[in-house]
Amino acid sequence: MPPEEKGEVEYEVVVVGAGIAGLACARALHQVGVQRVLLLDKYDGVRSDGAAVLLYPNGWHALEALGLDKLKDVYPTCHLRKQTNLETGETKEMLLTGTVDRPGIGVRTVHRKVLLQALAEELPQDNVRFTSRLVSIKSEPASGKTSLNFTKLQLDDGSVIRTKVLIGCDGVHSLVAEWLGLSQAAESKRSIIRGLAEFENGHNFSNELQEYVLKDKRGAFVPVNGKEVYWYITHDTGPRDLEATRRPKRTLMQVMHNLAEGFPDRFVNVVRYSDPNTVTRTYMLYRSLWGLLLGRPHRNLITVAGDAFHPIGSDLSLGSCMALEDAVILARHISSSMRNQHDREDAIEAYVKERRWRVAAVAAWSYMSVWTHHNWSELGFCGRAVKFLVEKVFDWFVGPRIMKTMNNDCRDLNSGGY
Numbered sequence: 479m480p481p482e483e484k485g486e487v488e489y490e491v492v493v494v495g496a497g498i499a500g501l502a503c504a505r506a507l508h509q510v511g512v513q514r515v516l517l518l519d520k521y522d523g524v525r526s527d528g529a530a531v532l533l534y535p536n537g538w539h540a541l542e543a544l545g546l547d548k549l550k551d552v553y554p555t556c557h558l559r560k561q562t563n564l565e566t567g568e569t570k571e572m573l574l575t576g577t578v579d580r581p582g583i584g585v586r587t588v589h590r591k592v593l594l595q596a597l598a599e600e601l602p603q604d605n606v607r608f609t610s611r612l613v614s615i616k617s618e619p620a621s622g623k624t625s626l627n628f629t630k631l632q633l634d635d636g637s638v639i640r641t642k643v644l645i646g647c648d649g650v651h652s653l654v655a656e657w658l659g660l661s662q663a664a665e666s667k668r669s670i671i672r673g674l675a676e677f678e679n680g681h682n683f684s685n686e687l688q689e690y691v692l693k694d695k696r697g698a699f700v701p702v703n704g705k706e707v708y709w710y711i712t713h714d715t716g717p718r719d720l721e722a723t724r725r726p727k728r729t730l731m732q733v734m735h736n737l738a739e740g741f742p743d744r745f746v747n748v749v750r751y752s753d754p755n756t757v758t759r760t761y762m763l764y765r766s767l768w769g770l771l772l773g774r775p776h777r778n779l780i781t782v783a784g785d786a787f788h789p790i791g792s793d794l795s796l797g798s799c800m801a802l803e804d805a806v807i808l809a810r811h812i813s814s815s816m817r818n819q820h821d822r823e824d825a826i827e828a829y830v831k832e833r834r835w836r837v838a839a840v841a842a843w844s845y846m847s848v849w850t851h852h853n854w855s856e857l858g859f860c861g862r863a864v865k866f867l868v869e870k871v872f873d874w875f876v877g878p879r880i881m882k883t884m885n886n887d888c889r890d891l892n893s894g895g896y
């Protein structure tokens with residue numbers, strides 16, 4: 479019996495997950511002219527909770543490619559990153575104003591909700607399905623009867639969708655990544671608490687990313703605009719922290735009275751001015767470097783993007799920018815395969831090939847940055863010596879590479895392809 483007679487709908491591409499990665503993928507595919515793209519999410523709408531996202535130049539280059547650089551006019555550029563070690567009192571400064579060849583693109587902090595809404599605009603509403611949880615995936619390889627590979631997706635309401643291409647943007651606990659056999663994301667034993675402070679009469683902070691480091695804790699704040707300030711704090715996570723997770727008010731209290739102990743008043747004050755509804759705590763999960771390098775994130779026209787591909791739980795907050803880059807590069811390869819009548823599998827393979835090394839490099843620098851926050855002093859003299867060495871290696875070798883990573887330009891949707 480043909481699929482339509484069995485009540486099965488057929489699509490060219492199905493994107494699972496309407497977070498930053500999924501919305502960006504759907505938008506990019508729509509822009510390059512792929513017809514019949516369906517975007518699915520298990521929630522009843524775009525999940526716009528969360529505070530804000532720090533977008534580095536690589537994120538802005540991707541947004542330019544997606545036609546969303548208008549957001550640059552709404553948010554002020556942050557020019558400087560100041561990192562103060564609260565144990566030694568030393569402050570390091572780093573200029574954030576773009577690259578030599580493309581000066582001025584800078585770093586901006588964007589409301590997560592605004593970014594999601596901007597990515598979602600112009601998506602044909604008929605091609606977005608909420609309250610639709612993917613529960614199983616079955617690949618139907620090409621056989622004698624059909625020369626095409628199809629994937630059957632079963633949703634929790636019992637409906638079945640057939641698609642030629644499946645892109646899993648379903649986050650760190652991705653079902654698609656599991657189907658592909660990628661290693662499970664492991665716990666980093668660190669978590670990040672984020673929030674948004676609002677100063678009704680404006681604040682006096684300059685457009686700088688101010689970071690404080692104290693033992694295992696790293697707190698930062700940065701203005702989003704003249705009234706709002708985004709902040710976050712990362713820290714080693716113990717079992718007691720688990721209890722506070724679902725209670726934003728308690729999380730806020732925990733930051734003010736416990737986690738931010740020893741932090742300057744200006745940081746605590748920013749936290750105090752936050753609406754608990756903007757506060758989220760996320761356990762940072764990561765896929766090992768070997769998992770990223772040796773895993774096979776594509777098979778039978780099925781692949782992953784965003785956190786489903788590369789959960790890199792670290793203090794660097796690069797997840798959103800990397801997800802935007804994924805979308806541009808994947809859509810570019812798919813569009814190039816359409817133009818040149820190449821096989822889609824080759825397009826997806828080319829996407830994975832292009833992303834794998836970049837993702838692994840970003841993960842390596844991110845994981846190394848975590849070492850600098852390890853409490854080496856507990857190990858006595860040897861620990862202090864190791865800490866000194868780690869910090870020197872970080873300053874000379876890792877730091878500049880992280881900056882390069884953040885300035886990467888993924889280019890526009892039509893430049894090249896495989």
Ligand SMILES: Cc1cc2nc3c(=O)[nH]c(=O)nc-3n(C[C@H](O)[C@H](O)[C@H](O)COP(=O)(O)OP(=O)(O)OC[C@H]3O[C@@H](n4cnc5c(N)ncnc54)[C@H](O)[C@@H]3O)c2cc1C
Nearest residue numbers: 495497498499520528529530611612648649784785797798
């Ligand atoms: C609620 C929330 C708040 C956040 N707040 C911030 C913040 O303030 N600042 C910041 O820097 N980062 C924040 N992040 C993290 C950041 O957005 C992501 O790390 C990054 O953007 C990568 O996004 P992603 O689209 O790959 O994954 P996610 O943002 O996790 O999106 C995955 C999507 O897949 C959907 N999904 C999962 N499984 C299924 C399934 N089986 N079927 C259908 N749909 C499924 C989920 O509902 C979700 O919408 C937040 C993430 C979330 C989920």
